[in-house]
Amino acid sequence: MNDAVIEAIDLSKTFRPAVVAVNGLDLRVPRGAVYGLIGRNGAGKSTTLRLLMGLLRPDRGTAHVLGSDIKDAPRETRQRVTYVSQEQQLPWRMTADELMAYFSQLYDQWDTAFATDLVRRFDLDTTRPLGTLSGGDQRRVAVILALAARPDVVILDEPAAGLDPVSRRQLIEAMIDFLGDGGERTVLFSTHILADLERVADHIGFMDRGRMMLSGPLDALQGGMRRVQVIFSGDRVPSGFEIPGELRRRTDGPVLTAIVRLTDPDQVNRLQAIEELRVTEHSLGLEDLFIELMERDPHSMGDLQSSPWWQHA
Amino acid sequence: MTTFSTLTDADRRVWTALALRQWVAFGSLHIGFLVAWLVALWVLQLVAHPGWLIAFGLLYTVLVTPGMAGADIMDGTEEFSFALPPGRRAIFLTRMGIGLAFLLLTTGLGSLAMAFDVPQALWSLVATSGITEPNRPVTPSFLYALAVLVPAAAFAGTFVVASLAGTRTIVGVSWGIAFVAVGIGVFASLQVESLIWDKPIGWMTCVMLLLGSVLTLLAGFLAYDQKEALIGGGRAGARSGTIAVVAIAIGITVFALAMFVVSVSYQSMTVREVRDQSMTVREVDALRVTPLETVDP
Numbered sequence: 001m002n003d004a005v006i007e008a009i010d011l012s013k014t015f016r017p018a019v020v021a022v023n024g025l026d027l028r029v030p031r032g033a034v035y036g037l038i039g040r041n042g043a044g045k046s047t048t049l050r051l052l053m054g055l056l057r058p059d060r061g062t063a064h065v066l067g068s069d070i071k072d073a074p075r076e077t078r079q080r081v082t083y084v085s086q087e088q089q090l091p092w093r094m095t096a097d098e099l100m101a102y103f104s105q106l107y108d109q110w111d112t113a114f115a116t117d118l119v120r121r122f123d124l125d126t127t128r129p130l131g132t133l134s135g136g137d138q139r140r141v142a143v144i145l146a147l148a149a150r151p152d153v154v155i156l157d158e159p160a161a162g163l164d165p166v167s168r169r170q171l172i173e174a175m176i177d178f179l180g181d182g183g184e185r186t187v188l189f190s191t192h193i194l195a196d197l198e199r200v201a202d203h204i205g206f207m208d209r210g211r212m213m214l215s216g217p218l219d220a221l222q223g224g225m226r227r228v229q230v231i232f233s234g235d236r237v238p239s240g241f242e243i244p245g246e247l248r249r250r251t252d253g254p255v256l257t258a259i260v261r262l263t264d265p266d267q268v269n270r271l272q273a274i275e276e277l278r279v280t281e282h283s284l285g286l287e288d289l290f291i292e293l294m295e296r297d298p299h300s301m302g303d304l305q306s307s308p309w310w311q312h313a
Numbered sequence: 314m315t316t317f318s319t320l321t322d323a324d325r326r327v328w329t330a331l332a333l334r335q336w337v338a339f340g341s342l343h344i345g346f347l348v349a350w351l352v353a354l355w356v357l358q359l360v361a362h363p364g365w366l367i368a369f370g371l372l373y374t375v376l377v378t379p380g381m382a383g384a385d386i387m388d389g390t391e392e393f394s395f396a397l398p399p400g401r402r403a404i405f406l407t408r409m410g411i412g413l414a415f416l417l418l419t420t421g422l423g424s425l426a427m428a429f430d431v432p433q434a435l436w437s438l439v440a441t442s443g444i445t446e447p448n449r450p451v452t453p454s455f456l457y458a459l460a461v462l463v464p465a466a467a468f469a470g471t472f473v474v475a476s477l478a479g480t481r482t483i484v485g486v487s488w489g490i491a492f493v494a495v496g497i498g499v500f501a502s503l504q505v506e507s508l509i510w511d512k513p514i515g516w517m518t519c520v521m522l523l524l525g526s527v528l529t530l531l532a533g534f535l536a537y538d539q540k541e542a543l544i545g546g547g548r549a550g551a552r553s554g555t556i557a558v559v560a561i562a563i564g565i566t567v568f569a570l571a572m573f574v575v576s577v578s579y580q581s582m583t584v585r586e587v588r589d590q591s592m593t594v595r596e597v598d599a600l601r602v603t604p605l606e607t608v609d610p
Contacts, residue, residue: 055395055542071400075327079398087544089389093338105330106398108323 004028005153005186006035006052010061012210013047021047023210024061029188029203034179036197036218037190039207040294045190046086048207049157052188053083065153079107082146084139086157086190092131096124096141100148107149115148118174122167136163143171147178154178156189160196172196194287204286206293213293218286225289228268230256231278243271248292259284259292327399331407338384342377343415350419355432363460366423370416370464374471375488375561381408382475383484391542405537409472409530413465420464424457455515459499462522466495469526473533477540485560498525 006029013022022044029035037045050056052063054071063069066077090099096119104110119126122140130138139162146154160168179185179200191197197204198218205215214221228243232254243249245261260267272279284292320328336343350369385391385404395401426432470491478484502518 050392050542050544053396055392057539057541075324075398075400078400083392083396085392085396085544087389088392090393091338091390092388102330102334105326 003031005031005067006065006155006188008048008052008061008063011048011051011058011063012060013044013051013056013058020210022051022058025207025210025212027205027212027215029186031186032184033203034175034187034201035189035203035205036201037188037205037207038192038194038197038290039190039213043207044210045207046157047210049083049155049188049190050085053081053155065155079109079149080152081155082149082151082153083155084142084146084157084159086161088142088157090130090138090142093129095129096126096133096144099130099141099145100126103145103149107151109150111148111150114150114177115144118144118148121170121174136167139163140167140171143174147174150181150183151185152183153186153188156187158190158192160191160193168193168196172200175200194290198286206290208294222284222286222289224262225284225292226260226262226268227282227284227288227292228258228260228271229280229282230258230271232256233276328403328407331399331403332411335381335407335411339377339381339411342380343411346373346377346415347419350423354423354426355435363424363427363456366420366427366460367463369423370420370460371467371492372565373416373419374464374467374491375565378412378468378471379475379484379487379560381412382472383478383481383487384408386475386478386484386543387481389543392544395542401540402534402538405476405534408476409534412468412472416464416468417461420461424460427460428454428457455513455519458519459515459522462519462526463495463499466498466522466526466529467491469529469533470494473529473536476533476537479543489560489563495522495525498522 006027008025008027011022011025011027012020014020025044025048027048037048039045047056051058052065052070054063054069065081066073068077070078070081094102100112100115104112122137122144124137124140124144125133126141130141133141139159143156143159146156160171163171175187179187187200189201202218203216204218204221206213225247230237230243232238234254236254237251237256241256243256243258243260244267245263246258247261248259250257262268268279268281271277353365353369380387385394394404467488468491471488474487474490475484478487498521499518502521503513503515506513506515506517
């Protein structure tokens, strides 16, 4: 888990007229990780994935998958990476059967048995032209193609978008089966569905306005953040009072609620030791964490980037 | 140098799959054109002038090339295609190879067959009638080269514009852009030849077309390799479809006009040839008569 299979350094992309989609992004996905990329709409997630796949040219910086710029990599390397785009269309005249036969020629590791199993699980009609299938079915076909090629790296842009809950569950199960085949597979995916992300991801990265706001192992991220509520004995929060590691605060009379980054195990205990204060501490779910971070003032992100636990092991 | 025989089995399998996919996608159109070409040239012998071959090649360029080169843009599958292992260079080369090979095969073989009067010679083995009466090869001979090179240049321009297009509208009108460029090039080149040699002799135009085609395809190949994938959009909607239909309708109209011009020029050439031939006969008669007239008792 030490070597990165996906690495972006100072990656930047601006679309005309002056829309900064990705702005100096650094990203490192370790081998074997299931890395979930989250962020608000327009945060630059899809553009980042397209830059990694060589579908767009970066204005600045580098994007490497499996150690090279995937656009110029030889076929042997390219066939170890598959990609499903959020807005991707499949050749609508072809049937899923024809497309799978085509893929079996393009990918040396194509797994027909796994593809057949997924088709059965997804209950797909593979004899109809893809253009006549629903959007959800087309998405399932795209995912089957990406997973049954047995790549080392899978990049998925909102794979569950537009799928019903049952299909989403099937998709997650397919991903888990894919990951559990014994090979050291790496998955990088973007999503808005945090429940799915919590179920399969072991690393996450928060993107905002084209930058990586925070990234690291999921456990460390969740364990390193707390919501701390402090109630003062007076009628208001004393001016100048600040909790160590405070990232975001809200005050309501004598009540201060803050999101705190834990850098020291005794950080909250020291507050609780003060008799005049009533201090309670709550762990944060991923969704809480996401909302708290995304609502934060983007100008004060520097301290987040420099926190000791955001970096990968 | 890498050739098909030096590739690994896996590479050969991938190239074959790519070529088959392109052939399957546009196979019916190619077969239709092939049948039309065979019937027109070899059976009915309607194609009796290089101008007809130029028209045939241009019609192929209008109807097949934009759809083949711009297939991913029309279908919204550029992201999908570019992410596949063969990459965009292989996609470009495969499509170009199939299109260019088909075009050169039909126009090249057609031109050779006409130059040597092969279909009529073959038919005359079976039957002799008005329709199988051997034609005299059309002069000037550079027309045979132009019959190959004009469609090839139009194909090259259309293929590159459609491949690099950023919108479906550009794909639809790509043939028009190429036709204008080729037309201007041919006209200018023939004018220059007329100035230098009193009349167009063709070789300069042929060289210009050949070089232009090769350089256009090479530049297109390099640019396509750097192209950014068009994002999403789905396949051609109603508006895009209408634009494509209108563009093709205009193309067919241009083709019909070109055929008309070719017909007229062919007719006038035939009349001129007959007139020239008649004059020659009269001259011969005069020569025959002259000795008798000189013997005057």
